Amino acid sequence: MNAPGIAVRPTSASAALTRTPRLRVVSATDSASSAERSFDEFYAANVRGITVQIYAYFGNISDAQDVVQEAFCRAYPRWETLRGYDDPVAWVRRVAWNLATSKWRRMRTAMKFARKQREEHIPGPGPDHVALTEALRTLPDRQRRAVVLHYLADQSVAEIAEREGVAPGTVKSWLYRARNALAERLTDTPSGEVNDA
Template identity: 65%
Template sequence: MTVTREPRLDEPPPETTAAGRGGGGRDGADFDQLYHAHFRSLTVQLTAYCGDLSQAQDLVQEAFCRAFARWSKVSRYDDPVAWVRRVAWNLASSRWRRLRTAQSFLRRQREEHVPGPGPDRVALDAALAQLPPNHRRAVVLHYLADLSVSQIATQEDVAEGTVKSWLHRGRAALATQLAATSEVNHRD
């Protein structure tokens, strides 16, 4: 049975040791010294910035991996640790930007909560549903879509007088149904 434990703040993750990556040679030794000397301090700095030890370790680890990939160039800098620190901070900043962008996107995707229809809207919908289809279309197109009688006549391919008749009958039926609904609601 193998027991695993969380790495301490002052020790690098196991996969980054020279034995873990098969390193060696003079350049590898310089990198190992830099890594072991500064991993902890950089992790402490990033932990203070991020507020999360494991995230800070990941960021510092990634910065060191990038330094190792460019070690022939980075090792010639006056202060290679400053380069690693800047990369780690840039990675942290990029992560914050990605998270902020993702959160903004998610906020825009959320549906806004709209309260349900009120009793008047429910009564109107129920009354409209009881109208004959042509009367209902005429009332909806005229009063909700703001179409004129002539526009409705053109759309429905009927005479304007027919549309006026549908509107008159539709309004009369709605008035009767809504009055009956109103009387029922006032009795309760």
């Protein structure tokens, strides 16, 4: 008794006539696996040659391998149709060349764009900037925020007071204390109170 989906066939006509025939088990998936084996053989026989051609075009082996792999990936689901072609390699080669051309155009466009961009050399922070940054770090949070908002973000005392939820006089006090603390840290000799300019 045979398992479902499995046919038992004799391997030759003479074996079919004998009492103990030599049998070959054929599963329902044999045709699919033979197609896969056929594609594997097709791939193994042609991948190198197509890769060499695309590499000569690109000049970069990894790009060539990527393009050829993509071409074979596109061929695999179409293999039942392609295997009937006179020259299935020509189809894969054409797809690989089309992919290579598209990739080359994108790379060329990106290179043109990169060449048009001006390279700007921005100098590193000077000693004054470093000293100011260090001095600002020593201030209490609210004073530091008030100094940054007032002097760097150009916000008025009233805007800072509204943002912080305090009276304008409090913001003026923070700014006064922050200026004095910064003046002491940023000058070589301790100074007295700094007047609001």
